[in-house]
Amino acid sequence: MTEPIPLRCPVCKAGFRGQCQCPRCSADLSRLMWIVALATQLRQQARTALYQGQYQRACHLSHQALEFHATVAGRRLFDISRIMTTVYIEPLA
Numbered sequence: 001m002t003e004p005i006p007l008r009c010p011v012c013k014a015g016f017r018g019q020c021q022c023p024r025c026s027a028d029l030s031r032l033m034w035i036v037a038l039a040t041q042l043r044q045q046a047r048t049a050l051y052q053g054q055y056q057r058a059c060h061l062s063h064q065a066l067e068f069h070a071t072v073a074g075r076r077l078f079d080i081s082r083i084m085t086t087v088y089i090e091p092l093a
């Protein structure tokens with residue numbers, strides 16, 4: 001499984017601090033920002049699915065988020081979703 005890896009500037013390897021431009025080498029980091037935002041959105045959707053008892057969906061969304069940007073909190077969200085998927089049977093929609 002994907003382990004959390006700190007994001008870095010692909011040009012100079014400076015730590016990513018959520019800015020569209022690297023403060024060290026001025027590289028354009030807007031695509032990195034987009035990936036982080038997408039992963040954040042997927043985790044939020046996974047949390048919503050979890051609250052709604054849609055455990056399979058939460059598991060799928062949180063796994064997608066990990067593929068884009070692995071974080072410790074994202075890993076926990078995936079683990080909880082996976083456990084809920086195996087423990088509870090979802091009602092038929």
Ligand SMILES: [Zn+2]
Nearest residue numbers: 009012022025
């Ligand atoms: Zn840089």
